Amino acid sequence: MERQSLTNCETLVMKTVWDAERDLDLTDITQRVNEAYNKKWRPQTVSTFLARLVKKGYLRHYRQGRAFYYQILVSQKEYLGEMAEQFLEFWKRENVDVFLEALER
Secondary structure, rough: OOOOOOOOOHHHHHHHHHHHOOOOEHHHHHHHHHHHHHOOOHHHHHHHHHHHHHOOOOOOEEEOOEEEEEEEOHHHHHHHHHHHHHHHHOOOOHHHHHHHHHOOO
């Protein structure tokens, strides 16, 4: 099954969740993403990205008290593996030497 790709903003939010050692709520995610990536996103903006990540199957949310917490469904390792496969599949038609030279930069 091929997963929907992430936008740059969704990737920042997802990376923030991956970097946490526990499930996070909207307030935690907003604070962490703003600090880590020098953003000034409001909770409504982050909430939109989180809803998209839930819809795409990367996260699930559950309610605990008054807050919704977000739990990872797709690990960072799994995502990076899929990205690497897509990248290599796309570029395999090109010369491998050119690809390796680009990695040496």
